Structure formats: C-alpha cells, structure tokens
Amino acid sequence: MLNNLGDALCATGDPEGIGHLERSVEIRREAGDRMGEAQAANNLADAYQRLGRANAALDLLWRALDLNRKVGDRFGESIALVNLGDVLLGLDRAGEAIDCLLQARETSIGIGDVDGIGYALHWLGCCYLSSGRDATALDCFRQALTSHQASGNRQRQAVTLRFLGRALARNELAAEARESWTQAAIVFEELGDSADAAEVRAEQDASGIS
Numbered sequence: 572m573l574n575n576l577g578d579a580l581c582a583t584g585d586p587e588g589i590g591h592l593e594r595s596v597e598i599r600r601e602a603g604d605r606m607g608e609a610q611a612a613n614n615l616a617d618a619y620q621r622l623g624r625a626n627a628a629l630d631l632l633w634r635a636l637d638l639n640r641k642v643g644d645r646f647g648e649s650i651a652l653v654n655l656g657d658v659l660l661g662l663d664r665a666g667e668a669i670d671c672l673l674q675a676r677e678t679s680i681g682i683g684d685v686d687g688i689g690y691a692l693h694w695l696g697c698c699y700l701s702s703g704r705d706a707t708a709l710d711c712f713r714q715a716l717t718s719h720q721a722s723g724n725r726q727r728q729a730v731t732l733r734f735l736g737r738a739l740a741r742n743e744l745a746a747e748a749r750e751s752w753t754q755a756a757i758v759f760e761e762l763g764d765s766a767d768a769a770e771v772r773a774e775q776d777a778s779g780i781s
Contacts, residue, residue: 573598574611581618589618596631609638609647613654620658628658649678649687656694665698672698686727689718693731700738709738729758733771740778749780 573595580588592615599608616631632655639647652675659668672695679687696711712735719727732755739748752775759768775781 574607574614577611577618578614581614581621589615589622592618605638606642606644606647609635609642609644609651612638613647613651616654616658620661625658625662629655629662632658645678645682646684646687649675649682649684649691652678653687653691653694656691656698660694660698660701665702669695669698685718686722686724689715689722689724689727689731692718693727693734696731696734696738700734700741705738705742709735709742712738725758726762726764729755729762729764729767732758733767733774736771736775740780745780748778749775752780 573591577588577591577593577595580591582588592611595611596608596615599605599611612631612635616628616635619625619628619631632651636648636651636655639645639651652671656668656672656675659665659671672691676688676691676695679685679691692711692715696708696715699705699708699711712731716728716731716735719725719731732751736748736751736755739745739751752771756768756771756775759765759771
C-alpha cells in the first residue's frame, strides 16, 4: 500500500510520496521480499530522477536490476535496464546507456514482450540521436513505433512519434517530420492529453516546419 500510495502521490507532484516509497523499500527489504523491494526501488528511483537526484536513482536501479536477476523476474529486469538507460543518458553517459538498453531489448525479445522491445528501442533512438548517429536513431524510432503499434500502447506510440518527428526534422526530412508530429498530437488529444499535444505543436512551430 505504501508503494502504491507513494507512486500515486509522486505522479501528482506531492512530496509526501517520496517518504512513502522510501518506507516501502525499507519494509520489503526487512521482510526479505526481493521482488517487492525491486518494484519499490524502481518507483523510488523514478521519483528521485524527477527531483534531479540522478545518482541516488542510479544506486536504486542497480539494486533493482540485481534483485530482479536473483529472483528470475525478466520483465522487471528489462524495466530496470531501460530506466538505467534513461538515467545514464541524462548524465551524458550515452555509451553506458546504450549497453543497458541493448540488454533490455534482448531481455524483452527473450520473453516475447513486444511493448518492452519498443520501449528499449525508443530509448536507444534517444541515445543514438544524442550521439549524432542520426540514421541509427531513425531506424530505432521507426522500429519502436512498429512495436508499440503491435502492442496497442497508444501513449508510447505518441511519445515515439514525437521523437521521430524531432529526428526527421534534424535530418531535413520536413514532410515526414510534419506527418509524425501531426500524428503524435492527434494521438495525445485522443488520449485526453491536451498538454502534450500542445507541446508537440509548439515544437513543430519552433522548428519552422508547418
């Protein structure tokens, strides 16, 4: 309950959520619930990252990865690896991030998690884009979009379409970028996320592609 309450409060920006998640990690560690500890550690790491505490998030995610591997939870392992890639990329450690994300993709392939494959590919695209490997980034985003479409995850479809638009614009593929951004905004609106839809349109306007 502490884990779920903490996660929900952090999602709304309520600082009390941190304390609940920290206590959840402690209780599960004391109880020897390694799978539960990994879950709570992952959620707490996400909250720390949003607060700018990236190094604390990394420590928790390495712990979550180790715990998931010990209990044989390959789905949890793939999530921890993707989240590690996200945090490492934010610390400008793209090489390490790519290594984690390639492992995440292989883990998701191994368990047949199509959406997980797409999630890893999306973040690989972000890493390659930040490293100037634009062609590889475009390929990853396109594969990620296909995976998210196959799994029916529309929220992740919208996010990947947004990043694909960004990558296409950077490579002066204006017509494709326009289409990708337009589709991203449409999906966000259909999901009731007007704020992200507006951000996508603002990004497109700022690029000069209309």
